[in-house]
Amino acid sequence: MTLATVAATTADGEATPRLAVRGLTMRFEGLVALDDVELDVAPGAIHGLIGPNGAGKTTLFNVVSGYYRPTAGMITLDDQRIDGLYRHEIAESGVSRTFQNIRLFSAMTVLENVLVGHHARIGARSGERRADARRHRTNRVLSAIQLLPGVPAALTHGVLEVAGAIIRPPAVRAAESEAVARCAELLRFVGLSGRENVLARNLPYGDQRRLELARALATEPRLLLLDEPTAGMNPAESAAVVQLVRRMRDELGVTVLLIEHAMSVVMGVCERITVLDYGRKIAEGAPREIQRDAAVIEAYLGSGTPVGGEEDGHAAPRA
């Protein structure tokens, strides 16, 4: 686990945030999905992100994990800037995620799915990753030119990777069996032991969600973004997932930022909650404070659902 960089402490004793989002704005053709959002997620926290439908929660995830390039703003992971990096570089630097509508590699087996998550960590000691290659980039043409000096090295790595795959020297074998062992362990962690060779598409719904968690964990994230991990689950399944999320933090040391509509889940598991509405942050605080916050109540009352009221109060879609 890459936990060596955890918690550089500042002078006044306050830890560097695991994730810091500064002035983040995302516009799509006139639509402002995120408007100057600020967000700090403390290391080791389970942080909730809530808000009515269309508030910009998933957009925030997409920006942080590199699926969209932000219109403005800055994102850092443990003081390292990650906005503008390629998606796979963001994953490598320690951000992973799951999806609201499950997106597994459906024609691959359960174990293979997790192994793909582990991709960047297999044989990583071969020196393939160099820190300086992961510079902040803004301009695509410029970044293509910046990549040019790396071409000979990339060619060498390509040839070596092919040769390694075909010849299978002991180092490659060792790395592969280590990866398989690690991924099998993660599958046991999420409770999918024994189903390694099943095709992902043949898993029942709840297990597919668990597999997504295992795949995300296999990237060895410092920060894990969970997009509605309990969506479509019954209370028992949902409680199990909540338990799993806690164990991820406690046993694997992963910091969690999660989007959730089920208020019982959010209020139960999160230590801190951020509320978005119309792409803006309208409140942030401990669950109790959020439940009493006037602006939050206003945002939710607009849709007629009390915050943390009924056991499974999903925020209804706003017209």
Add this chain to the structure above:
Amino acid sequence: MFWFDQFVNGLTVGSVYALIALGYTLVYGILQMINFAHGEIFMIGAFAGWAVLLLLGGSAIAGPMLIVALLAAMIAAALASSFSAVVIERVAYRRLRNAPRLAPLISAIGVSIALQNVALKLTGGRDRVYPRVFPTGEVGLGDFSVGYIQAFLIGSSVVMMVGLIVFIQRTRTGRAMRAVSEDRATASLMGVDVDRTIVTTFIVGAALAGVAGVLQGLWIPNIRGTMGFLPGIKAFTAAVVGGIGSVPGAMAGGYFLGLSETVGRELLNELPGVSLPNEWRDVIAFSLLVIVLIVRPTGIFGERVSKRA
């Protein structure tokens, strides 16, 4: 008047490309898939028109009978092409609408290969020749003159395109088509019969391609099973250049492509040391396709193209 002739040739080829491109763009707009077999639908139209002209007397057709024969040929071509398109949609595409992306594409390629070779087999691999019924001659102003056939071809394609725009903008079916291409699920909720609208789209696109087949046959009389391949790809290029999914874009793209492979090639030949034989038309078209796809994937008339995974 070399350049003027090249320009008219460009417009003529461009009209054919534009008519075919409309079919690509309409189907793409509604299904986000490229109907690979569309070039073969064009070919079927050409053969249907040819058969009707032969039945009505072949090269003996003249006088007022000519108008009747031409109309009959075009209608037959439109019908034959539409019928094939409906069958193709039903057999090869419909059940694959929610399959992985490659599946409908491969299925379409299969249809294209099969149709081409059925036609080759039926004709014994030999060309068929359109009867030369169209009066030869030119309309002109001083030095500038245009052959009757080319004038007719350009004119009728413009008429059809105007007709298409009116159809899409003004009729109920046209509105349904637009609704389905905006958002299939919502259109269906609003009571639009999605399956029927998709079939209508195929019919309209195929009818245009079928008539284009007849028009080309009147102009360049040799037709064969593989005749749809190159125009198909080029019309696709035209649709992409114009911004796939956009109806005016497909028209403009067709003319643009037609002009660039005639006038454009000759212009390149004017450069010192450059001499591009006729075959380079195809290279020009493909290069344009690649360049446009890479530099500006939304096309020159860049309508919003949702980039779906």
Add this chain to the structure above:
Amino acid sequence: MERTRAPFAALREALHAAEERTRLPVARLLLLVLLLSVPLWPMVDSRWLRILVLVGIFVVLGLGLNIVVGYAGLLDLGFVAFFATGAYTYAILASPASPALQADLNWWLAIPVVLALGAAVGVMLGLFVLPLRGDYLAIVTLGFGEIIRILLLNVRGLTNGAQGLFNIPRPELGGWVLRSLDQWYWLLVLSAFLIATAVGRMRASRMGRAWEAIREDEDVAAGMGVNTVKYKLMAFAMGASIGSFGGLVFAGFFQFVNPSSFTLAVSINVLSIVVIGGMGSTPGVLFGALILIGLPEVMQFSETERLLSVINPAVPFADTTDWGRQVASARFIVFGVLLVAVMALRPEGLFPARRPQARLPERHESTA
């Protein structure tokens, strides 16, 4: 159903047990020996071998395209371009008719040259089509294949245009020249076996998983740390490299290349083999090539025609002499129909691959 399956199941069990014991791919080695022995079979004459060599070339091409289409999910309709690269590279460097170069390159030495150049062409095409998805990729690669053919025709200073290059030397090693059909056949079986093994190992590696992840969902693959650009380029490079090798064999075997051998029909043949055999399946490529390339040729044998006339006695004997030829000449109709049918009814192909079943470490059960 059950009864017909039982013997195969028993055979598979036995093979599996043998593989466990010996830690060798027993089944594959048995198949290799079986294939190598074919020229020794009594009924096999030069016509059969000629067809089998052709099938072998298409197996090699199919293995290459299978990486691009089957594993990485990139629909390449211009695979002939790589085939042409290999064939023309060797022809230009070795043919005495080559207008540009008289390098007299030895066929065996040409292997690394062709593999590297093929990979380079693959990467170049890959760079062009990187931002494109599915349908666009298909059309652009189709155009690429056509452009290559037009270039072969028109860049006469290098390719000798429509006349092509002839008198291409056969493979020669220290005075020993690869001449007989038997030898060519063996060469193809061995190289196809080696390539299939290499491809199988690539697929089972981290690289192969990256390819399949890209095929399944490119966005998510990137989000899981897969450098999609790199692996797509590698898929093109590997596929192109293998395809070029197929071209090298073609040029050495026929000793003559001209542009008419490198048309869209080649791409369609190879694509049909891969799709109908089963995308991502090595046995699919083998059986696909045997059926789609071998069968139409065999149907044109006179014995086969007599046999077909027996099957269809209603047709007078005299009229059936070109029955097989008729069917064979309609093969593309059959390919087209099969492509549609496979997509609709059996998208995994006629001979789908078995997924690798991971063997997990033992401690897994005990510590649970």
